[in-house]
Amino acid sequence: MPANGAPTKITQGSHTKGGIGESTLRPDGTLKVTGEFAYSSDMWHEDMLWGQILRSTVAHAEIVSIDTSEALALPGVYAVMTYDDLPTEVKHYGLEIQDTPVLAHGKVRHHGEPVAIVAADHPETARRAAAKIKVDYRELPVVTDERTALAPDAVLVHEHRDDHHIGHVPHPNIVHRQPIVRGDAAAAAARADVIVRGEYTFGMQDQAFLGPESGLAVPEEDGGVHLYIATQWLHSDLRQIAPVLGLPEKKVRMTLAGVGGAFGGREDLSMQIHACLLALRTGKPVKIVYNRFESFFGHVHRHPAKLTYEHGATRDGKLTHVKCRIVLDGGAYASASPAVVGNASSLGVGPYVVDDVDIEAIALYTNNPPCGAMRGFGAVQACFAYEAQMDKLARELGLDPVEFRQRNAMEQGTLMPTGQPVDSPAPVAELLRRVKAMPLPPERQWESSEGADVRQLPGGLSNTTHGEGVVRGIGYAVGIKNVGFSEGFDDYSTAKVRMEVIAGEPVATVHTAMAEVGQGGVTVHAQIARSELGVSRVTIHPADTQVGSAGSTSASRQTYVTGGAVKNACELVRERVLEIGRRKFGSYHPAWATAELLLEGGKVVTDGGEALADLVDVLEGEAVEVEEEWRHRPTEAFDLRTGQGNGHVQYSFAAHRAVVEVDTELGLVKVIELACAQDVGKALNPLSVIGQIQGGTTQGLGVAVMEEIIVDPKTAKVRNPSFTDYLIPTILDTPTIPVDVLELADEHAPYGLRGIGEAPTLSSTPAVLAAIRNATGLELNRTPVRPEHLTGTA
């Protein structure tokens, strides 16, 4: 075992080109930038039909009647289905709680809920047919926030709950509640010299992936169906789809289609069941592609949140206690809300040492759009609030905000509020030191001999300032994210690895069900196989359900867990290859029996570097194949009253420094630089690591200054479901992002690696907010910040 904090030695194959630690290029990279990559929306099948979904135009209503006759009469229409046409008794689905109707039954609970589905021979015909379905709604009062959800006479979003959370929640409009209590926060508060309180609001962010929900369902001769689909987890989809269709899982074959981004928005089902139902009903292949407008209704969003915090500290800058209450709006259906509550509560204090905590997190059922998984998953909302609190405290104490954080920074061995020790490196103070030490971008970069270069100023080419009103601000933040599925979930992954000789060369084939959504798993799996098996040629088999589950491409877990499964399967293959070698050639050289043997450069070599045989000769006439599940350390559920328990697998840390220029008169912001330092344990592909960190940082910037789904509080209807009014950062909004990567090994993880995809999304937002506060002196307790908030015109 390597010492903690030291880079882990690679056990095998470190000399094979294209192995781990190298920045090998993505196999799909060129295709994607040249527009040649086939995304799920590009699929086509002879004789296929187009599916269309009719969605509710109101947020909460009884369905009095549905009349499909005019739609059915339209030439070119093959099928129209409503709830009454569902083939089995299973008519609901859901990740954890099966509360989501496949098609609305008697009631709709949010704006844009699927009510009916249509298949036609042309997408436009399908759209027109859907528009001809007459739905008579009787509107009901809407539940939109904590007040309307928890009032004594509140309308219940779900009248007849029988899920496993109903027993411990104080109100049926609460999906799940998780308190975390450690020490005695009330007593500790008495020791505090300074106490700060704050109420914070986090807006509803969308994943805004570029490839809309889409898939193709092809009926098969055995009465089953083959679904080609863009998703994050094939086997989770399969588990939810098959019962609704009334088919055994083996008759629902699934193949991953080209995925255009996910960020959590493809963890829940979208059009999967609808396409399969229509294909089985019509006997024809059915393709469904959402347009951008529908996509905003077709997937869950990040939970908006209200967070109330109290922090205390002694005069010498040590935290005494934290009390907080986090209210997440889960919308109409549960989706991932219970797990988001677990994260928000257990990570609610941040990467700090605090012995006395009193935390409560809840998720509400409302008639707002359903919310669920998105990059950062509950930890994002909390980080925005606790980092604002840390700045407030530092100011009250007259301490530098970085210095104050460092005095309270957790390290290896610190106990989480859950009582779980952090048992791998936690370089929180060091990450802060590194971002602070980076050189600052020069001041007033817009000044030139030819006047102001507006591209360097807030507003850019919109030409709103030539320097007037512009003030620079600097802010810092750091965050903590869990890696992998927590709270006792059996978070395994499966890999099948085959090694054989093809055309005179040893070739490894890696087959997993891992969803490549852009994270780079396909690149990393090949690198692992090269390093472990000493071959240069690796084929990545398309992801499908012909191999065991790879778990979800989420929670920063795939390189850790499916990467771990590939590594494990490769090691088993290697042993089998060496056995064959010993059997065939053992008698020719004593080292076969005595030396430590490795596979490198297409050969079996001793640890002393002596080549014993070519893999081509060893594998002559024999292929080796292993399919094996792999698990990380088990976790435990959090106690429902105290929140105590070893709930998480691993933690991931990142820190940011934001430099902004704010036009204080117009309230416009230009983020000039977002420096990031992150510990990644081991960078399996350094270029991918930088890409993930820059992408996560930018997504955090988006929700700091522009990204928000706006829901009308009176009607619970979405007001901006398009990229015209849901703004995401353009390249001109994206700052320079210098990245400092630390590699401190986690001895429990494969190669010492740490999941990296989410941590940079956490601290980016509060760092930008802190910088804007620094520039304006305003309190700014909500994100995103809009110009109105900076100019007193909200």
Added chain:
Amino acid sequence: MDFLRPASWEEALAAKAEHPTAVPIAGGTDVMVEINFDHRRPEYLLDLNRVGELHEWEAGEDTVRLGASVPYTAIMERLRAELPGLALAAHTVASPQIRNRGGVGGNLGTASPAGDAHPALLAAGAEVEVASAARGTRMIPIDAFYTGVKRNALQPDELIRAVHIAKADGPQQYSKVGTRNAMVIAVCAFGLALHPATRTVRTGIGSAAPTPVRATAAEEFLNAALEEGGFWDNGKIITPSAVKRFADLCAAACNPIDDVRGTAGYRRHAIGVLARRTLTWTWESYRDARRTTEGAA
């Protein structure tokens, strides 16, 4: 939906006369969005892309006759000197791809209060050249062109041929507020042009009223103040109180709404700030130019 493809301007006018409900399409940057979102399903689309002269412009002695389909990219790159305000506005239109396709004719045809070109056209003082098969050509002053939310002064059988814009006789500025630094629909926009030849100032406000509007009271106040103080001749810095009064009157000319892009209060506030800044920039340029001229003389 029928797709009409006239090969010449005369054919286009004849088609429009025959099918007055036909929706003209050139760059398609507005029309196609509406069709894709199914907000609009016209019976006929009238494709003007084969009418070559719509893509041309002529710079005369005093005015530029800008074909309705001249793309924003050309305005930015080729007409900076003649039409500085409109060139700045063109810079703020969407993305490079859309600027390569979209032109001022489309902005005028749609007549959205958020169209980027409108404040610059109002400030420069433009005339819209429209024509019909039955009645020939007529000129509509820009001040009379915008008649309501997404409504303009065109008759059903008329098409927009060109815009005639006076060549800049003084400094012009254009500023647009959006909530990101590129590719954004205006929360509000402001155009300002100094016309030393007539000793007048003209303004244009976008996205802050049901139609694009001028801040007439602000213009009148400033024209009087400049005249009274002899500013056009002495080139002195305009007093801060006059600048503030002008900015306040521009803000007061707004009649904005609250929507997902911004509040009415913010729009009014921002127009005041933009009015102050653009007046300061243009007046500074005017003084610089005057000093240079005097120095040369």
